[in-house]
Amino acid sequence: MNLSTFLYLVFFFLVTLIYYLLPKRIRWIWLLTASCLFCIYASPTFALVLMLVTVIAYGSGLLIERAGSRKRKLLWLLMGMFLTVIPLFIAKYMNFSINVIEDVVRIFGGSLDWPVVEILLPLGISFYTFQALSYLMDIHNDVLKPERNFARFALYQAFFPKLIAGPIERGGVLLPQLMDPKPFDYQRMLDGLVRIGWGFFKKLVVADRLGVIANTVFAAPADFHSPLILLAVFAYSLQIYFDFSAYCDIAIGSAKILGIDLMENFNSPYFSRSITDFWRRWHISLTSWLRDYIFTPLIFLLRHKRSRFYQFAVIIIVFFVSGLWHGANYTFIIWGLLHGLYQVIEAALVKTRIRFCKRFNIDRDIFGHRFFQIVGTFLLVTLTWIFFRAQNIHDAGTILKSIFTLEGITEQSGWNLSLLDLPQPDMLIVLLGLIVVIVVQVAGHKRDLIRELNNQPLTFRWLVYLSLIFAVIIFGYFGIYSAESFIYAGF
Amino acid sequence: MKSNIKRFIAFWLLFSFLFSILNNATSLTEKRLVDFYKLPRNSIDVIFIGNSHNYCAFQPQLIDDIVPINSYIIGGGGDSIILSYYELKEVLLYQHPQLVVLETYTLNLYDKSTTEITYYSFLDSGRWSVNKTTGFIDNVSLDKLYTYFPGLRTRMRWESPQIYIKETVNLTKNLFSSTIDPGIGVDLQTDVISEYDFSNEKRITVDEYPSPSPEILEYLEKIRQLCIKNNVQLAFVTVPMVNQPQCIDCGYAPFDIENYAVEHQIPLFTFDPALFNHLHFVDFEHVNSFGSVIVSTQIAEDVAELLNLPINKDALRYYQKFIFSDYSISTENGNHTLLLLPMTTDSRLEYNWSVVDESSGEVVSQEGGVNHNSISFILPHAGEYEVKVVIREPSGDFELSAIFPVAFED
Numbered sequence: 001m002n003l004s005t006f007l008y009l010v011f012f013f014l015v016t017l018i019y020y021l022l023p024k025r026i027r028w029i030w031l032l033t034a035s036c037l038f039c040i041y042a043s044p045t046f047a048l049v050l051m052l053v054t055v056i057a058y059g060s061g062l063l064i065e066r067a068g069s070r071k072r073k074l075l076w077l078l079m080g081m082f083l084t085v086i087p088l089f090i091a092k093y094m095n096f097s098i099n100v101i102e103d104v105v106r107i108f109g110g111s112l113d114w115p116v117v118e119i120l121l122p123l124g125i126s127f128y129t130f131q132a133l134s135y136l137m138d139i140h141n142d143v144l145k146p147e148r149n150f151a152r153f154a155l156y157q158a159f160f161p162k163l164i165a166g167p168i169e170r171g172g173v174l175l176p177q178l179m180d181p182k183p184f185d186y187q188r189m190l191d192g193l194v195r196i197g198w199g200f201f202k203k204l205v206v207a208d209r210l211g212v213i214a215n216t217v218f219a220a221p222a223d224f225h226s227p228l229i230l231l232a233v234f235a236y237s238l239q240i241y242f243d244f245s246a247y248c249d250i251a252i253g254s255a256k257i258l259g260i261d262l263m264e265n266f267n268s269p270y271f272s273r274s275i276t277d278f279w280r281r282w283h284i285s286l287t288s289w290l291r292d293y294i295f296t297p298l299i300f301l302l303r304h305k306r307s308r309f310y311q312f313a314v315i316i317i318v319f320f321v322s323g324l325w326h327g328a329n330y331t332f333i334i335w336g337l338l339h340g341l342y343q344v345i346e347a348a349l350v351k352t353r354i355r356f357c358k359r360f361n362i363d364r365d366i367f368g369h370r371f372f373q374i375v376g377t378f379l380l381v382t383l384t385w386i387f388f389r390a391q392n393i394h395d396a397g398t399i400l401k402s403i404f405t406l407e408g409i410t411e412q413s414g415w416n417l418s419l420l421d422l423p424q425p426d427m428l429i430v431l432l433g434l435i436v437v438i439v440v441q442v443a444g445h446k447r448d449l450i451r452e453l454n455n456q457p458l459t460f461r462w463l464v465y466l467s468l469i470f471a472v473i474i475f476g477y478f479g480i481y482s483a484e485s486f487i488y489a490g491f
Numbered sequence: 492m493k494s495n496i497k498r499f500i501a502f503w504l505l506f507s508f509l510f511s512i513l514n515n516a517t518s519l520t521e522k523r524l525v526d527f528y529k530l531p532r533n534s535i536d537v538i539f540i541g542n543s544h545n546y547c548a549f550q551p552q553l554i555d556d557i558v559p560i561n562s563y564i565i566g567g568g569g570d571s572i573i574l575s576y577y578e579l580k581e582v583l584l585y586q587h588p589q590l591v592v593l594e595t596y597t598l599n600l601y602d603k604s605t606t607e608i609t610y611y612s613f614l615d616s617g618r619w620s621v622n623k624t625t626g627f628i629d630n631v632s633l634d635k636l637y638t639y640f641p642g643l644r645t646r647m648r649w650e651s652p653q654i655y656i657k658e659t660v661n662l663t664k665n666l667f668s669s670t671i672d673p674g675i676g677v678d679l680q681t682d683v684i685s686e687y688d689f690s691n692e693k694r695i696t697v698d699e700y701p702s703p704s705p706e707i708l709e710y711l712e713k714i715r716q717l718c719i720k721n722n723v724q725l726a727f728v729t730v731p732m733v734n735q736p737q738c739i740d741c742g743y744a745p746f747d748i749e750n751y752a753v754e755h756q757i758p759l760f761t762f763d764p765a766l767f768n769h770l771h772f773v774d775f776e777h778v779n780s781f782g783s784v785i786v787s788t789q790i791a792e793d794v795a796e797l798l799n800l801p802i803n804k805d806a807l808r809y810y811q812k813f814i815f816s817d818y819s820i821s822t823e824n825g826n827h828t829l830l831l832l833p834m835t836t837d838s839r840l841e842y843n844w845s846v847v848d849e850s851s852g853e854v855v856s857q858e859g860g861v862n863h864n865s866i867s868f869i870l871p872h873a874g875e876y877e878v879k880v881v882i883r884e885p886s887g888d889f890e891l892s893a894i895f896p897v898a899f900e901d
Contacts, residue, residue, distance in 0.1 A: 006637030186495045462502060469506065473513065473642055 001041050003164065003250045004203040009196075011038070012254055015160075019258060020184050028178055031155055031258070038160040039123065046122040049087050053125075054157045056083045057132035061146035061153075064139045077140040081133055088129040091119050096328030126325055127166045128157050130289055135171040137293050144172045152179060161254040165247050167265045167285035174260075181259030188256060191450050195253030197468040198440075203246035204476035206437055209422060209430040210239035212477075216421040218389050221398045225408025227415050229399055236389050237382040241270060242437065244283070268445050270381075273373035275342040278381055286325070290318050312347065316340040326388070331396060335387040342380060429475050513642035515662050516655040521567045523676035524578075524616030528585070529669055535586045536560040537794055539676075539728075540579055541594025542570035542609075546678045547777045548594070548730040550787040553889070556806040557791035560589075560798070564676030569609045571600040572710045577626035578613060579714055583721050584622065589798055590724045592760070592790070593714065596732075596776075598707055598746035607631050615641055679780045680773035683818075684733070685896045692733045692775035700735070703744040715755060726797060727752055728760040730786055731767045733775040760793045762786060770818045770831075780891055784813045812838035812884055813891045820897060829878050829895060830865040840864070841883045846897075849875040870899040 001008050015034040022030055039047040060080025067073040089097075098114045105112045135156075138144035147153040156175050182188065217224050217232030224232070248265040255262045265284050272278035279287050295318045302310040316337065323336020357364055390396035401407070408414035417427065443449060453461060523546065537560050539549045551562040563586075565578050575597045582588070610630055614623050627639055638644035684692075718725040727748055736743040752759035762785070771782030778786060788810050795802045814834040821828050833840065844866040846856040855876065856868035870876060878895040 001634075005634065006643060007634050010636070458498070462505070465502070466506065466509065470509065470513070473510075478643075478646060 001038055003161075003247055003254075004200055008250075012257075016257055024181075024183070027181065028152065028155055031159065031178070032151055035155060035158040035160040035163065039158060039163065042123045043120075045120075049091070049122040049125065050128060050158055050163075051154075053084055053087055053129055053132055054154050055150075056080065057135055057157070058147070058150050058153045060084070060136055061139050062148070064136060065146045073140055077136055080136045084129060084132045084136070087122070088125050091121050091125055093324075093328045094119070124164045124166075127168055128163065130168050130286070130325070131157065131171075134168070134289060134293060138171055144170075147171070147175055159255075159260075161251040161258075162262055165244070165251075166283075167248065167251070167263045168289050169263060169285070173263070177260045183259065185259075187454065188259070190454070192253040192255075192257035194450055194453070194465070194468070195249050195256065197465070197472065199246040199249030199253060200472045200476070201246075201433075201468060202242045202249065202437060204472055204478055206430060206433040207239050207243040207246060208477040209426050209433070210235040210242070212422045212426070213420045214239055214389065216419070218391065218395070218399075221390070221395050221402065224402075224419065225411055225414030226402045226406050227409060228417075228419060229402045232420070233382060233386055233399065233403070237378075237385045238434065240385065240388070241266075268441060270378050271374055271441075271445060272377045272381075273370060274346055274377055275339060275380060276346055278377055279339070279343070286322070290322055294318050294321055308348070312344040315343050315347070319343070330393055331387045331390055334393070334396075335384050338384045338387065342384075426477070433475070510640070510642060512659070514640055516642075516659040517645040518615035518641040518658070518662065519612045520616045520662060521612040522672055523564055524567070524613060526671045526676070527563065527565060527582070528617040529671055530563065530586070532585055533587045534561055535563045535582075535588050536798075537562040537590045537592060538579075538582055538586070538588045539564045539566075539592045539594065540575050540582070541566045541597050542575075542600075543568045543678075543777060544596035544730045544732075545594035546676055547680050547773070547779075548783050548786045549790060550677045550679070550783055552673070552677075553784070553787045553810055554791040554794065557788065557803050557810065558795045558798075558800050559803070560794065560800065562794075566594075566597075567609055567612045569600070570597055570613075571609070572597045572707055572714070573630060574609055574613060574626070576710045576713050576717070577622060579717060580622045580626075581613075581620060583717065583723070584620065587721070588723055590726060590794065591714075591718055592726050592728050592794070595727050595729045595746070595748045595759075598703070598711060598748060599744060600742050607635065611638070611641070611644065614639070677783075679783055679892075680777055681780050681892045681894050682773045683779055683781070683893055683895045684769055684772045684774055685898075686769060686820075688774070689733060689769040689772065697735070701744045703746045707744075707746055711751070715757070724797070726758040726760060726793075728790060728793075729762075730778060731762050731764060731771075731782070732777075733772050736776065758793075758797055760790060762789060766816075768817055770815055780893055781815055784810060784891065788814070809884065809887055810889065811835060812840060813882065813889065818895070820895070826867055826869055827897065827899070828865055828867045829897070831880070833864060839885065841885060842866075843881040843883075845879045846870075847877045847879060849877055870897075873899050875899075 001011060011034075015030070019027055019030055019034075036047065039050055057080065060076060060083065063076040064073050064080065067076050095116050098116065102112045102114065135144065139146050147156065152175070155178050156169075156171060159169075159174070159178065162169060214232050214236035217229055218236070221229060245266045252262045252264070263285055267281040267284065269278055269282035272281055295314055298314045298317065299311065302314065317340075319336040319340030320333060321336070322339070323333045326332045326335070356362070362369060386399050387393075387396045390399060413419070417424070422430070440449065453464060456464075537554075539545050539551070539562060545566050546564050549562075549564060551564060554560070554562050565582055566575065570578070575593065579591060582591075607630055610627060614627055624639075628636070631638060715725060729748065735745060748759060751757075766785055767778070767782060771778055771785065773779040788807060791807070792802060794800070812833070812835055815831050816834050817832045819830050819832075821830070831842075839862065842858070842861050842864060844856075844858040844861070845854055846866070846868045847854055848871075855871060856866070858866055866878065866880075868878075876897040876899060878897055880893050880895075882891040882893075883889070
């Protein structure tokens with residue numbers, strides 16, 4: 001069930017209503033039931049895969065705790081992690097691995113043609129697998145006690161607002177909340193609803209329209225000249241942010257109404273002043289996961305190595321994993337490696353940049369310098385999105401070549417917006433929508449806008465609520481044409 | 492807490508009011524369905540139910556002149572038998588007709604998705620009812636339940652927002668007006684299929700169509716049971732077509748209505764195919780105004796016989812004057828002649844002819860109030876033209892309009 005659909009709203013309304021009618025001690029059972037229904041609605045097979053991963057992680061967690069020695073604990077951890085990852089590997093990476101082997105054999109002059117097995121990627125598998133892995137590692141590191149009640153652990157894995165695309169929650173944070181959620185609070189409900197409404201606005205009014213532009217050009221980049229390609233690349237850069245952050249808004253807002261706080265996944269990432277800063281603000285739950293479970297352990301392992309090369313190598317490894325996590329394709333790996341490379345260069349040049357600024361008396365805190373950094377970071381990030389979105393490396397190459405050679409820039413058809421399949425009125429709506437979203441983003445960068453809204457007079461608040469609802473209904477890019485599913489649900 | 496609940500309810504009411512305005516502006520109404528609710532209760536004797544094959548063919552005014560009944564047409568374009576069932580249920584809530592005539596093309600549409608799309612005009616037209624809502628839930632997939640509300644289902648056409656204002660005004664006007672469309676639901680098609688299209692459509696054949704889905708039989712059976720339960724006579728009618736649809740995947744699966752009718756002893760009205768040719772169709776599946784006169788006069792006789800009612804022979808003769816057997820277009824020395832052939836030669840019909848250049852809309856030739864059934868004209872240049880004719884009979888107020896396509900190549 002897509003979170004940006006009206007069906008979800010009806011589902012969520014019913015779940016919430018029953019949830020608060022039930023006694024507090026059994027509410028979690030209702031949440032588990034609702035989460036199971038949510039998953040089964042998508043596909044009973046997907047529900048079985050989730051169940052399998054949950055059983056493996058639950059059993060492994062108990063075995064790790066009961067193991068007498070460190071060595072045994074490690075053994076159970078590795079065994080548990082291996083088994084947990086198997087469904088993800090089969091569903092997401094098996095065909096890609098076959099392709100890689102075939103490509104390697106081809107490079108060495110051989111020929112292999114293994115059959116490709118068509119497997120539908122289970123909903124949210126990358127997210128709940130990583131969540132299960134963090135659970136096991138936390139138990140191994142004595143950060144977390146394993147959950148003894150299987151049903152409670154199943155709820156931690158399947159909690160519906162975050163099932164499709166995270167945030168990837170830690171057991172230590174989410175499990176206690178699921179068992180002891182906050183009581184019903186009117187203000188909390190209103191805040192949650194505004195958050196959901198804002199998510200719907202970003203997704204249906206802005207992201208899905210930007211998606212039309214991006215989809216049209218990325219489907220056949222060779223058919224377009226550089227101006228439209230550039231427009232589509234920027235459109236995608238904005239689409240993926242608004243799309244994913246919209247999902248998180250709906251997920252966080254829904255959980256909030258149910259008395260549970262999910263972690264924030266974004267912190268104005270396109271206002272980042274460097275790529276390192278970007279990764280502190282983008283998909284925070286994944287970045288912190290990679291930091292805690294890959295980067296930190298590897299750095300710890302290599303703590304005796306003095307050369308910075310090892311630190312850089314770890315960064316590259318982390319972003320290689322990040323790329324691979326997003327998708328089984330060379331394009332995602334290149335995307336991850338590019339981000340790793342950016343950060344390595346940033347880290348390597350940090351002293352040089354400071355010296356440069358001192359030498360030329362550049363105040364690093366003035367608006368001009370910050371603006372330059374923000375724009376630069378945005379452009380670098382946008383450049384990498386080309387690989388993220390392109391269907392294959394060849395397409396990505398075509399796009400890059402077109403942009404850097406300014407191909408067709410003087411031709412009239414190069415600027416023909418009607419080729420983008422988005423009618424002119426929709427272009428205007430997306431532009432106005434973007435202005436609204438950016439203004440809110442800028443205003444809310446360092447302030448809690450929801451809290452400020454709550455302090456306003458009733459009429460103003462109602463005007464905001466109604467405007468938000470009707471903006472979604474009237475300007476939303478849906479109708480008998482269904483809304484596009486969230487991009488990150490595909491991972 | 493109490494004040495919060497009050498506030499919440501007040502907000503909800505305000506939202507509902509604004510949302511209902513939006514729903515009005517975006518609803519998909521069908522005039523004949525809106526008008527249906529304006530009819531006095533139990534005032535209709537015969538209901539014609541079906542889809543476009545039904546409302547293009549039968550003219551209730553004409554039928555009611557020939558037979559002493561009040562008839563009405565129900566149904567929207569593309570309606571399947573599933574939708575016809577819910578429409579009939581709705582009809583029976585307000586009317587107790589003696590006869591329900593089901594046009595059988597609805598039985599040939601096997602694809603449920605057709606119902607999903609066509610359901611909206613039924614849902615939006617006229618009053619809210621439990622029957623409509625149940626039908627909607629039955630026919631629309633779970634993820635599309637939100638489409639119950641027109642405001643949510645419609646992706647706005649921002650290039651022309653004035654249509655929503657116009658729609659709101661029209662709908663509001665219509666809701667408060669008690670007048671019913673004089674056509675009583677008929678949607679006459681005045682275009683005559685071109686000779687080229689006609690012969691093309693006739694030629695194409697499809698070896699095998701898909702089998703009808705079990706749902707078709709299920710809903711037909713429901714209709715039959717509904718009629719039995721309400722003590723209403725059910726009859727079938729099959730309006731002629733040039734040919735069956737030529738696409739395998741367009742949701743068409745021919746249903747064997749003849750066997751079903753025989754098995755359940757339900758009258759099936761059919762028409763002699765020899766009476767129909769290129770003059771009588773607008774496209775490969777719908778009759779035009781010429782075809783409609785044949786179909787309507789004949790169904791009037793059939794209904795009279797079935798219900799054992801007298802026929803107004805004068806009215807029948809009057810309408811039969813408007814039956815034409817064929818037409819021809821000939822060219823000689825640049826002079827084009829369109830000749831219409833009436834079935835009865837003694838008719839004193841009055842013809843108003845005009846020839847219009849399709850591209851410019853300019854009238855090339857015109858003849859009004861003449862008694863001859865042909866027009867001769869010279870076309871100034873190559874192009875597409877339309878020959879329009881309005882036929883009247885001085886003793887009555889019935890009018891038959893038609894448009895013939897004429898292509899002139901150098």
